[in-house]
Amino acid sequence: MFSVVLGIVLFIAAALGGHPDSGLFMFSALVLFGAGLLLAGVSESRRGGRGDASVARPDVTATAWSGVVVLLAVIGAFTAEIAQGHNGAPYDWLAAVGSLAYVVAVVLQRRRG
Numbered sequence: 440m441f442s443v444v445l446g447i448v449l450f451i452a453a454a455l456g457g458h459p460d461s462g463l464f465m466f467s468a469l470v471l472f473g474a475g476l477l478l479a480g481v482s483e484s485r486r487g488g489r490g491d492a493s494v495a496r497p498d499v500t501a502t503a504w505s506g507v508v509v510l511l512a513v514i515g516a517f518t519a520e521i522a523q524g525h526n527g528a529p530y531d532w533l534a535a536v537g538s539l540a541y542v543v544a545v546v547l548q549r550r551r552g
Contacts, residue, residue, distance in 0.1 A: 442473025510537040 446469035453462030517530035 440473070442469040442476075446470055446473075506537070506541075510534070510541070513537060 446466035450462035450466040513533045517527045520527045
């Protein structure tokens with residue numbers, strides 16, 4: 440369901456931006472991906488892609504790693520932009536949001552445990 444909703448959102452955004460063909464491609468790709476997960480069977484990797492609780496721990500670890508990698512890439516891009524004399528946009532606010540989300544998550548996790 441998430442894939443379908445995201446596909447609709449991206450289609451609308453692309454259509455509003457004057458690129459309905461790109462929007463249709465994104466929508467189709469997300470619907471096919473979601474259908475693939477739904478129909479994929481019972482392998483552990485596929486269950487993880489669907490969000491089944493039995494594989495939640497590896498999913499959380501993978502999500503954390505991907506978040507770190509993306510945040511480092513954004514900080515690197517920001518650094519490269521300011522080194523070239525630019526203002527760092529749009530990487531400035533992406534780095535700020537990612538860093539703030541990390542700090543909030545750490546604080547919340549420490550309060551829980």
